Amino acid sequence: MLPAKCPDSENVWLSNSGERVVDEKEQIRIQVFKDALIRYSLVTTIGVDLEMDSGLPNPPANAVKVFNSYEKKAPGLYLDKSAETYSSSKITEFLPRVARGGKNSAHGTFFGDLVFDDGQQIAVAVKSYQYGSNNESALMEYFNTKAVNKIGLYTLQSVGVLLSPNDSKPAYFITELIDSLTTLDTINWSGFFPNTDANPEMVQIWSQVARKLAFLHSLGSSMHCDFAGRNIALNEDDYVFFIDWEKSHISRLAARDSEVSYNFSYTDLAMLMESFVHLPNAKFKAGLGIFCGKDDDWWQGFRDIFLDEYIDTRNRFAETNKNQTQVTEELIALEASLQKDMEFARQSSQI
């Protein structure tokens, strides 16, 4: 039996002692989403275009402002223009799917099929926002994801957002679901390091990660901002791509100087390094556990597996972009910071 429902929120419940608790039960989260879909089943199309070459420092944030000013009329379901090709005007049902991957998000992402009244279905991943500024967060992720596609980096396609009437109710960001998607945190990495040569396919995965992240960081002033293993995905061709762009900053505008660009790259790489170091089932910042329990040189391992190729790719982009001096300054500082972080992590693990 479900606990008593908190009167002012759809997904906050009262415990026996009367405390407000956010219920993490998946079926409740999904039921809340289904209820919202029924309430707001009529589809509105999002018409705002992202202007990546406008010279604005943050085009997705600008698009959110434009959407809120000119398009948002009421809480409800707003679908991407591209979704028109396979949608009618009303959604009738959401059919959940069982998944093993993609479950380590703090947002409690779930998966399923949106059913339209003409019988067509779209397989989707649904991410809920319930910790404040819900609509803004969902819209930011929607436009950030669009921006990533526009700069030429593959990621999942945005399907739309379900906006709530106020912050006491969750908002949702909906992306397409590809069946053959798995995230790096579904892989057991415990046997990978230090025998990396015995696992050339795994080395190749990290090579792709390094090159694609270097591409992102070389393009104006961009960062992922939640670059953990759970947000790096693979498909059936072992093709790597990044997901979960909620906190990202995507802009083609060049960083002012190396200190600014350092802040972008260091944020992502420090988080990735934590993924290498932290245990997979850690309650706080779970990682991939690549270095856990290994006596070998972690810093050299990180360099060999990821960092050297990242730096090499950044340098090659810098030649093209003709900003070698700035990038060299940034990379020297970046390497020094990461080495210190890794040494600290290594020492901490031995305590």
Added chain:
Amino acid sequence: MLYNIRMFNNALSGGQGHRSPNLPDHNSPIERNTGRRYNLSNADIGSVDRIIPHPSGNVRVIEYPAPNKLRTTMRDSMINKKLIIGSQIDDTDGLQTFRIPLSARPIAYEASQTKSGEYTYNDSKMFYDLGVLFRSLARAAEKDVYVVKEGIGMLVAIVDFTKEGELPLGFVPGVEKAVYPLHTVDDALAHYDYQLASVFGELYIQTKDSFLAGFGKISEE
């Protein structure tokens, strides 16, 4: 027929080709082997796991040389019991072809998943289903108790993002070539205990109860 696929080397395309009129031209784009994370090819069985591009979406197939009559009978029994993922789409010239879900991947590389939820396929559910799967195989024949020999990490696949009624776990096509008989159910249990500990180590030890519950549940029926 879309799935009437007969692979042959196509020198022009520089790789594997096909002769089906319902699949795109050989030269663009060509079939390719499935990536390592997902790949269910098995050298011991002689199977190849391959992606075939098609305008309606990628089709994933496993092909392997036909087994002998006894093992074919065994396989048909396993298919009837829904123990094998995918469905057979071709059986010509001694080549067996199964279409399998794009999301199917070997259990060998799986990391732990301890989140709980009705729609989350966590470690407990996976090992419980493994127990059910192995016990169902053990009972597939009337006389002997059958088990999958070494390499179960590549002979059992997880199917992710399953809809209602779909199986999240099953044997990989061609598994009938890796099956052999033991005397008793206890022998089978001891065999799997050793195999699972080899593949999953600590993860199996922590969820062994779920496996035993799955393996034992069938025996009570």
